[in-house]
Amino acid sequence: xxxxxxxxxxxxxxxxxxxxxxxxxxxxxxxxxxxxxxxxxxxxxxxxxxxxxxxxxxxxxxxxxxxxxxxxxxxxxxxxxxxxxxxxxxxxxxxxxxxxxxxxxxxxxxxxxxxxxxxxxxxxxxxxxxxxxxxxxxxxxxxxxxxxxxxxxxxxxxxxxxxxxxxxxxxxxxxxxxxxxxxxxxxxxxxxxxxxxxxxxxxxxxxxxxxxxxxxxxxxxxxxxxxxxxxxxxxxxxxxxxxxxxxxxxxxxxxxxxxxxxxxxxxxxxxxxxxxxxxxxxxxxxxxxxxxxxxxxxxxxxxxxxxxxxxxxxxxxxxxxxxxxxxxxxxxxxxxxxxxxxxxxxxxxxxxxxxxxxxxxxxxxxxxxxxxxxxxxxxxxxxxxxxx
Numbered sequence: 001x002x003x004x005x006x007x008x009x010x011x012x013x014x015x016x017x018x019x020x021x022x023x024x025x026x027x028x029x030x031x032x033x034x035x036x037x038x039x040x041x042x043x044x045x046x047x048x049x050x051x052x053x054x055x056x057x058x059x060x061x062x063x064x065x066x067x068x069x070x071x072x073x074x075x076x077x078x079x080x081x082x083x084x085x086x087x088x089x090x091x092x093x094x095x096x097x098x099x100x101x102x103x104x105x106x107x108x109x110x111x112x113x114x115x116x117x118x119x120x121x122x123x124x125x126x127x128x129x130x131x132x133x134x135x136x137x138x139x140x141x142x143x144x145x146x147x148x149x150x151x152x153x154x155x156x157x158x159x160x161x162x163x164x165x166x167x168x169x170x171x172x173x174x175x176x177x178x179x180x181x182x183x184x185x186x187x188x189x190x191x192x193x194x195x196x197x198x199x200x201x202x203x204x205x206x207x208x209x210x211x212x213x214x215x216x217x218x219x220x221x222x223x224x225x226x227x228x229x230x231x232x233x234x235x236x237x238x239x240x241x242x243x244x245x246x247x248x249x250x251x252x253x254x255x256x257x258x259x260x261x262x263x264x265x266x267x268x269x270x271x272x273x274x275x276x277x278x279x280x281x282x283x284x285x286x287x288x289x290x291x292x293x294x295x296x297x298x299x300x301x302x303x304x305x306x307x308x309x310x311x312x313x314x315x316x317x318x319x320x321x322x323x324x325x326x327x328x329x330x331x332x333x334x335x336x337x338x339x340x341x342x343x344x345x346x347x348x349x350x351x352x353x354x355x356x357x358x359x360x361x362x363x364x365x366x367x368x369x370x371x372x373x374x375x376x377x378x379x380x381x382x383x384x385x386x387x388x
Contacts (some may be wrong), residue, residue, distance in 0.1 A: 054073065
């Protein structure tokens with residue numbers, strides 16, 4: 001590893017067009033799970049200035065009508081804060097193209113006599129954790145998320161006014177001897193009222209950006225703090241750029257600091273291992289690092305459609321850990337049954353907990369009382385410490 005290097009990650013707000021689409025897809029998933037936890041859902045959303053199109057495959061109770069789905073879509077957009085002339089929660093057209101799940105998929109996935117529930121698709125999933133931050137996340141994505149979280153909490157509390165829902169952040173960190181030391185540059189683009197100048201927006205958000213970092217020594221030079229680099233950002237959300245489910249998978253995970261299997265999360269029920277197995281891999285990797293076994297841990301799982309057990313389990317830790325990775329892999333698979341059914345049971349994933357995951361990242365969050373972010377728990381630490 002180089003003694004000095006730079007690494008960059010980005011985050012986007014809940015009002016970013018792609019995140020609008022992700023949240024709508026997960027809001028529909030939550031709707032189905034709230035009526036029947038065994039619903040099968042794979043929803044995609046396309047958001048444009050005057051229309052939201054939802055498609056995909058679902059199997060669920062008859063109580064979920066097209067009218068209820070449309071109400072859910074509008075409610076989600078209202079919660080995000082869109083009341084623009086060309087993208088207003090109460091004025092947009094909602095086109096529903098959902099169909100029933102293919103029986104060819106269902107026959108391989110559904111549990112039946114003598115056969116455990118199988119994976120909803122083939123694929124590879126990665127989990128990652130490191131000791132760079134308190135949440136065991138890579139530092140660049142951690143601070144990128146914190147910047148936007150601070151700004152939008154301030155908007156919610158009335159401390160900032162005149163700013164819109166659409167925003168992006170980007171943080172370049174300088175590493176010294178493999179450890180993040182300071183921000184080399186910071187970029188924030190945020191929607192604002194036309195009467196605000198670039199300088200005004202920069203002054204407004206500066207305290208909340210600075211507060212995202214451990215102390216003032218972390219903050220970059222003023223000339224490398226860029227706010228709305230084009231000078232103006234008044235047209236935001238799907239009015240300025242279309243949104244599509246699953247286009248922000250790196251923002252959703254580790255900011256490019258770790259591998260990604262390629263599958264999106266939002267709109268998919270936990271029978272889809274793209275989501276549930278990625279959560280399980282993060283859960284295991286985080287517990288390994290939290291237990292002090294390694295400073296970094298990467299886990300890969302692979303599955304075949306209809307098959308309950310993973311086809312492979314790969315684990316890699318930092319060279320200095322000196323842990324027996326073969327033994328560690330075996331122990332982790334003993335602690336958690338990594339079939340779709342085992343993951344759902346262990347992490348309690350059959351609850352309507354997903355809409356909130358669709359903004360500010362699926363990982364590095366605090367477990368909540370309603371069961372959301374259960375994959376961020378460190379309840380395997382004691383067991384791992386006894387063994388290693």
